[in-house]
Each structure stands twice: as structure tokens, then as C-alpha cells.
Amino acid sequence: xxRKYLLFLSLRRVNSFRSFILQKPCRAVKTLPIFSLExxxxxxxxxxxxxxxxxxxxxxxxxxxxxxxxxxxxxxEESVRHITEHVAxxxxxxxxxxxxxxxxxxxxxxxxxxxxxxxDFGKVDVLVTAAGIVDNVEAENYDFPxxxxxxxxxxxxxxxxxxxxxxxxxxxxxxxxxxxxASMSATICVRPQKQAAYNAxxxxxxxxxxSLATEWGPHGIRVNSLSPGYMHTDLIKNLLEKEGKQLVxxxxxxxxxxxxxxxSELHGTIVWMASNASSYLNGSDVIVxxxxxxx
Ligand SMILES: NC(=O)c1ccc[n+]([C@@H]2O[C@H](COP(=O)([O-])OP(=O)(O)OC[C@H]3O[C@@H](n4cnc5c(N)ncnc54)[C@H](O)[C@@H]3O)[C@@H](O)[C@H]2O)c1
Numbered sequence: 001x002x003r004k005y006l007l008f009l010s011l012r013r014v015n016s017f018r019s020f021i022l023q024k025p026c027r028a029v030k031t032l033p034i035f036s037l038e039x040x041x042x043x044x045x046x047x048x049x050x051x052x053x054x055x056x057x058x059x060x061x062x063x064x065x066x067x068x069x070x071x072x073x074x075x076x077e078e079s080v081r082h083i084t085e086h087v088a089x090x091x092x093x094x095x096x097x098x099x100x101x102x103x104x105x106x107x108x109x110x111x112x113x114x115x116x117x118x119x120d121f122g123k124v125d126v127l128v129t130a131a132g133i134v135d136n137v138e139a140e141n142y143d144f145p146x147x148x149x150x151x152x153x154x155x156x157x158x159x160x161x162x163x164x165x166x167x168x169x170x171x172x173x174x175x176x177x178x179x180x181x182a183s184m185s186a187t188i189c190v191r192p193q194k195q196a197a198y199n200a201x202x203x204x205x206x207x208x209x210x211s212l213a214t215e216w217g218p219h220g221i222r223v224n225s226l227s228p229g230y231m232h233t234d235l236i237k238n239l240l241e242k243e244g245k246q247l248v249x250x251x252x253x254x255x256x257x258x259x260x261x262x263x264s265e266l267h268g269t270i271v272w273m274a275s276n277a278s279s280y281l282n283g284s285d286v287i288v289x290x291x292x293x294x295x
Contacts, residue, residue: 018068034276038063039119042274045104046131046162050233051181051263056097057083058267059274064126065096066119070150073101103224104131104157107194114164123172126274127165129158130181136234136243139196147197154201159208162223167215175220178276182225184289192245192250202227206285222282224273229289230260256291 042059046052048070059066060083068076068083084095098120102113118124119291132149132154137144158180169176185195186202209225216223230236230251240247252258272278287293 014182016070023044032277033280034279035271036063037271037275040064040125040274041066041117041123042126042128042195043067043069043117043124043161043165044128044130045069045102045157046129046181048072048079049230049267050132050235051077051228051266052128052173053083054263054266055130055270057086057264058271059126060087060093060097061091062082062265062271063093064274064276065121067098067100067111067121069100069102069104069117070131071101071103072135073099076100091291100232104129104161105152110157110160110164114161114168114291116166121173121238122170124165125174125176126179127161128179128181128274129156129161132235134179134195134198136193136195136198136237136239138194142197150197150201151204152209154205157210158205162208162212166212166221166223169221171214172220176222177278178209178212178216178221178223179270179273180205180209180223180225182209182285182295183236183285184227184229186285188289190251190292191254193247207284215280222278224252224278224281224283225285226266226269226273227254227285227287227289228261228266229287229292231263231266233263237258251292254292254295255289256294259290261288261290 001096009135010192037059044052044056044066047068056066056068068077080097080099083097084145087095093247101108129235135150162178163182165178183202186201186206206225209223212223222245266288269286
């Protein structure tokens with residue numbers, strides 16, 4: 001008994017010494033096992049940067065394999081390389097992430113990419129659609145081609161990937177999780193920027209998730225939308241370059257937490273929504289906005 005206790009103590013010491021030397025967190029962190037994504041394959045669109053890249057990072061850190069889908073192969077490859085390095089630095093997990101080039105608005109592209117992902121990984125358990133754009137123009141001057149482009153990427157691209165995932169999960173009897181990235185702009189009109197097309201596209205995404213939840217829920221496939229508030233991604237940085245940084249001060253006044261979020265602050269939410277930890281969540285819109293929509 002005493003020998004067992006001494007062995008236990010020395011192992012604990014070795015573990016904490018190893019963590020200290022390698023600056024790696026001890027893997028014996030206690031958390032609910034239902035949050036684990038080990039053995040799952042997760043597909044994330046728009047994963048070369050921004051929120052999509054954060055989601056793929058969170059999945060890799062939770063033990064999943066993953067597909068990084070974005071417009072160019074070079075951007076997807078760079079994202080996979082960066083995530084793999086980051087995960088290796090902070091944990092003992094070996095990533096299995098693969099890059100894919102795909103324009104989410106082109107039906108044949110989505111079909112080919114989906115088939116390639118399924119052939120590479122064998123199956124898909126989780127889809128997150130984070131490919132999207134933002135564009136702020138007052139409604140009376142919004143050109144029709146511009147409006148079409150907004151709906152093409154934010155709505156049609158989302159639907160094409162969701163349809164591919166639903167078809168696959170139904171055929172393979174996979175009790176998967178599909179998460180469509182909407183926005184708090186699906187629920188409220190943010191201010192002061194004018195963005196009717198963006199708001200309409202995100203409102204449609206939110207309703208698409210609810211509709212698919214009713215169609216596929218009976219087969220154990222859960223569909224939900226995640227609606228972030230203001231996140232410090234390249235999309236927002238580009239917007240601020242165009243519109244001026246004083247916009248942030250305006251936004252922050254309306255956020256009860258008083259600040260924009262770092263994209264990694266969605267890690268917990270996305271893993272919860274993808275994993276069995278949210279097994280009864282279906283057709284919900286999860287808003288993560290620091291309280292912006294409370295007013
Ligand atoms: N950043 C925020 O504050 C915020 C808030 C709410 C919602 N969102 C939503 O989250 C999603 C991601 O936003 P982000 O801030 O990470 O943007 P981002 O611009 O940083 O990244 C979007 C990614 O999508 C890719 N993409 C664009 N069109 C594509 C297409 N047709 N096919 C494949 N990939 C395509 C881009 O190449 C890019 O890598 C968007 O739908 C956005 O509306 C963002």
C-alpha cells in the first residue's frame with residue numbers, strides 16, 4: 001500500500017515537472033468526458049482564418065480529426081500548418097487536419113469537396129459553416145449584384161454544405177451535429193452601420209438551422225445556429241480599416257461586457273455544440289455577444 005502511494009506521489013511529481021519544463025498543461029485536467037470529440041471528424045468551412053480557424057483549433061484540441069475548407073488550397077494548407085504547430089506547442093495531441101480548396105457557392109465544387117473529405121476520412125460527424133462575408137451599404141444604394149453575392153456566400157454556400165452533410169449523415173445513420181454560423185445580426189439590427197443585406201442573410205441562416213432541425217432531428221441529427229457578437233477577426237479588422245476605428249468605441253458602449261471578444265472565446269461554445277455535451281440542443285440559436293442583444 002505504502003509503495004503504491006509513493007509511486008503515485010512520484011508520478012505526480014514527474015507530471016508536474018514535465019508540465020513545468022515543457023510549459024505544457026498537465027493532461028489530467030478534470031472535465032466532463034462528454035465534451036470530448038475523440039474519434040469524430042469535423043468539417044469547417046471558411047477555416048483558413050477568423051472564426052472558422054478558431055473552431056478547427058478547438059476541435060483539434062478536443063481530439064477530433066478535421067477538414068479545413070476555404071477558397072484556396074494554399075490558404076487552407078497554411079491554416080492547417082499553423083493550427084498543428086499551435087496544438088503541438090500546448091498539448092501532446094497529434095493533429096489529423098487536412099486542407100481543401102472549395103468555393104462554397106459553387107454546387108459542383110461543394111459536391112466534389114464533400115466526396116473527397118468522406119473518402120479521406122471515411123465519415124463526417126460535425127459540420128460548421130463559417131464561410132461568410134460582411135458588407136455595409138445603405139439599402140437604397142445597394143446594387144443588386146452585390147446583394148446577390150451576399151446571399152450567395154452567406155446563405156447559398158451555407159445551405160449547399162448543410163445539404164451535403166445532412167444527406168451523408170442520413171445515409172450513414174450518423175447522429176451528427178451541424179452548426180450554421182449566423183450572427184447576432186440575425187436577431188437585431190446593430191448600429192450605426194447599415195447592413196440590411198447582411199442582416200437578412202443571417203436571419204435566413206438562423207431560420208434554415210431551425211428548419212433542418214425539424215427535418216433531420218427525427219434521425220438524431222442536430223442542427224443549430226451559433227450567433228456571435230463582435231469578434232476581433234480579419235473580417236472586422238478589414239471593416240474597421242474601411243469605416244474608421246471610432247466604430248469600435250460606438251460598439252463597445254452597447255456591449256454590457258464593455259469589449260469585443262477574442263475569437264478563441266468561442267472555443268467552449270463550439271465544442272459544446274458539436275459534442276454529446278449538447279445532446280438535447282436542436283433548432284436553437286446560441287447567441288454569444290457579451291450581452292449586446294439584451295438592450
Ligand atoms: N467576426 C465577427 O465579429 C462575426 C460576428 C458574427 C458573425 N460572424 C460570422 O462568422 C463567419 C466568419 O467570420 P470571420 O470574422 O471569421 O470572417 P473572415 O473574413 O475572417 O473569414 C471568413 C473566411 O471565409 C472564407 N470564404 C469567404 N467566401 C467563401 C466561399 N465562397 N467559399 C469558401 N470560403 C469562403 C474566406 O476566405 C475567409 O477565410 C461569417 O459568416 C461572419 O458573418 C462574424
